[in-house]
Amino acid sequence: MPSPLTHDDPQALGPYRPIARLGSGGMGTVYLARTAGGRTVALKTMHARIATDPEFRTRFRLETDAARVVGERFGAGVVDADPRAQTPWLATEYVIGPPLDEAVELCGPLPEASVRALGAALCGALGQLHGSDVVHRDLKPSNIMVTAYGPKVIDFGIARAAGDEHLTRVGAAVGTPAFMSPEQASGQDHTAAGDVFALAGVLVFAATGHPPFGQGQAADLLYRVQYAEPDLSGVPAGLVPALGPCLDKNPFRRPTTDWLISQLHDGAGEFADHLPDALLADIGRRANEVWQITPRRLPAPPDEPHTTPDPASSGWSRRRLLLTGSGAAVAVAAAGAGAWYLTEGSGSAQPQPAPGPSNSLLPKPKLDSLWQVQIGEQDDYESSMPSFPHVLENLVTAVTGDLTGVVAETGQRALLVPNMDQAWQIASDGKRLVALIGSDDDRGEAGGASLLLARLDVFRGEMAKPFARLPDFNGDLFPNQMLCTADGVAYVAAGRGKYIHNYFTANQTWHLLAIDTDTGKPRWTTPLPARRTGTGGFYFLAAGVVGRHLVALQEANDGTVHAVVRDTRTGAVRWDRPLDGVAANRVRLPLTTDDQHLYVGTGRLRALRLGDGKTAWDSRSTRPGRTYGPPAVKNGTLYAVEKGLGLVALDAASGRVAWEEKGGRGSGAALDSPPVVGTDYVYSRRTSRLWAVGLVSRTPSHSYRTTGDRFTAHEDAKAVIAQGGGFLAAFPLQ
Numbered sequence: 001m002p003s004p005l006t007h008d009d010p011q012a013l014g015p016y017r018p019i020a021r022l023g024s025g026g027m028g029t030v031y032l033a034r035t036a037g038g039r040t041v042a043l044k045t046m047h048a049r050i051a052t053d054p055e056f057r058t059r060f061r062l063e064t065d066a067a068r069v070v071g072e073r074f075g076a077g078v079v080d081a082d083p084r085a086q087t088p089w090l091a092t093e094y095v096i097g098p099p100l101d102e103a104v105e106l107c108g109p110l111p112e113a114s115v116r117a118l119g120a121a122l123c124g125a126l127g128q129l130h131g132s133d134v135v136h137r138d139l140k141p142s143n144i145m146v147t148a149y150g151p152k153v154i155d156f157g158i159a160r161a162a163g164d165e166h167l168t169r170v171g172a173a174v175g176t177p178a179f180m181s182p183e184q185a186s187g188q189d190h191t192a193a194g195d196v197f198a199l200a201g202v203l204v205f206a207a208t209g210h211p212p213f214g215q216g217q218a219a220d221l222l223y224r225v226q227y228a229e230p231d232l233s234g235v236p237a238g239l240v241p242a243l244g245p246c247l248d249k250n251p252f253r254r255p256t257t258d259w260l261i262s263q264l265h266d267g268a269g270e271f272a273d274h275l276p277d278a279l280l281a282d283i284g285r286r287a288n289e290v291w292q293i294t295p296r297r298l299p300a301p302p303d304e305p306h307t308t309p310d311p312a313s314s315g316w317s318r319r320r321l322l323l324t325g326s327g328a329a330v331a332v333a334a335a336g337a338g339a340w341y342l343t344e345g346s347g348s349a350q351p352q353p354a355p356g357p358s359n360s361l362l363p364k365p366k367l368d369s370l371w372q373v374q375i376g377e378q379d380d381y382e383s384s385m386p387s388f389p390h391v392l393e394n395l396v397t398a399v400t401g402d403l404t405g406v407v408a409e410t411g412q413r414a415l416l417v418p419n420m421d422q423a424w425q426i427a428s429d430g431k432r433l434v435a436l437i438g439s440d441d442d443r444g445e446a447g448g449a450s451l452l453l454a455r456l457d458v459f460r461g462e463m464a465k466p467f468a469r470l471p472d473f474n475g476d477l478f479p480n481q482m483l484c485t486a487d488g489v490a491y492v493a494a495g496r497g498k499y500i501h502n503y504f505t506a507n508q509t510w511h512l513l514a515i516d517t518d519t520g521k522p523r524w525t526t527p528l529p530a531r532r533t534g535t536g537g538f539y540f541l542a543a544g545v546v547g548r549h550l551v552a553l554q555e556a557n558d559g560t561v562h563a564v565v566r567d568t569r570t571g572a573v574r575w576d577r578p579l580d581g582v583a584a585n586r587v588r589l590p591l592t593t594d595d596q597h598l599y600v601g602t603g604r605l606r607a608l609r610l611g612d613g614k615t616a617w618d619s620r621s622t623r624p625g626r627t628y629g630p631p632a633v634k635n636g637t638l639y640a641v642e643k644g645l646g647l648v649a650l651d652a653a654s655g656r657v658a659w660e661e662k663g664g665r666g667s668g669a670a671l672d673s674p675p676v677v678g679t680d681y682v683y684s685r686r687t688s689r690l691w692a693v694g695l696v697s698r699t700p701s702h703s704y705r706t707t708g709d710r711f712t713a714h715e716d717a718k719a720v721i722a723q724g725g726g727f728l729a730a731f732p733l734q
Contacts, residue, residue, distance in 0.1 A: 004296040013089045019295040041091040074125030101141035112236040117274040120265035121150045123257040130192040139198040140179040148272045177221035178211040185222040193251035200246035208234035368704040371411025372729040375404040387423035399423045408717035427485040436482040449475035468520035486545035504531035526571035532557045544591040575613035601630045617655030629671035641669040663699040
């Protein structure tokens, strides 16, 4: 789903004018763009922070070449490209249709006729690539677009000529574990036979809704891909003789794409004739919506730093953790015990195949970390509400497609909740996670899923039965949101009304609820202001509880951000203060508060009194013309990065400067993440390194290489926890 441009997105690239964002990943951003004559294209660009790296430019050029090889029949036809521009870009046709994973989510497993037609067409696409001696290396459902005229293979970011040396970079994981070939999983060369293996896995997914080697941790998947038999349960009997040989562990025994075509389809009929009606209707809807998009650019705050685009993606995932029967499944890896599958209420634990000795099979960046764990793919998009690590006593959890829990001191995996990919539906009180869930087995208001709340005890590895059921609210509505949980209360934004794509609509009404986590009963419910029809996003950008204050940042219809404080006992608004110069996409961060103030950065710094919302101090007066990133507060001192200078420390009560970073090395400090404060050092990111600045010397002391862009302190483990680039990592907190 397209989302508005940010203020620092490009006005034009070549003859193409971006009109909306389609998504963003580790390499770059994809826009919906048009020419002056009205031609609509998908415009892929490279992030400015990596555009100066020759290796990344080479990858971008190779991706462009591979897209040209596959051609417009089987891929998104290349319209234009300039890989040598200051901001490299690639313009392709705008493909009208859903990715295969979304198509299966929408329609369920596809009929056998659809799978046969899909497979035959994909064989043609791979044959085109292999005939030019190019292998894709990352064929998966999300890289296959389903159109009315046939599937199109996209994303050739790691495609390469057969026999070429591997291009490597820090943090890159080559391929997707669930659809890798055995040779690729073990680090050997991935040939055309590897693409055939991946294609068979894709077709198993299309026919059944699950990959042939299941889901779970990347290390587990890599082990199963190499040593376990594929799970073909649910595959139509007529397809098993065709797909089985393609999943042979030995690449030399796998058939060719020509053989597979002969087993799948005779070529009769149009591709659309073989698609389910619901899928055709979705394609038609997308074709209609693309012409109704009105260009909109979010305003730039007057003192906002000009930085690279926010990596938050506009892609809207609608996967939910679906509760069935008496509870939800949670996979837990215990020390020395392999993997276990626990079902709440069953009273039993069933051992699963051991995942292997460790996750050492996984390609890892060489970081200066205490430990590092891959928790997702390098190029997974971030949602419009990005995930930040949750600290829970001796654990750290993060959301990247699945919810992963890691022991903070060792990096040992301790928890996995599959398909928990929406960070805004999870909150932590420091001991438990509370999840907001829509259940397809429990239908409520307007025929939609009932809205449920359930606790996840990360130390027992169990998700309890839902403690609250809210049948009057529609669990299918995308902007349903868990704000926070504290003192035995979960705060939830929930809507009534029919689901219409991912927008707010006039027929919806929204409320803020306080739910008692012991009884499941609402303590209070208060209405939220109406949102304009067609508005995307969420009501709340961040929230937290301080004493009897429910403190939140809310986005209004006009895109402005308001600081709003409510009474935790009644829900009554104590004060509502618009924050001029604050962009919504810059404050989707954990709140910075102490007992007296809410601190706001991302432009100028200011402190608002929690009691009445009045300004205690404002850097516009104390340090005019200065620009800051988000702040952190500890022991009465506020820390923030000042643009062009580096770290500064201020008295939290008065805003007076206590000290400034010395040494002249802070000009490149990032303005998108708050610092992390230890006892001897304060930490901030500068490009791909986390720097430690001495609290006494006030100069940079040492640094650690990292892929992270979100950081938090785990004080008990004496670690700075970093998330980003598909990894969780820990660095010394001193």
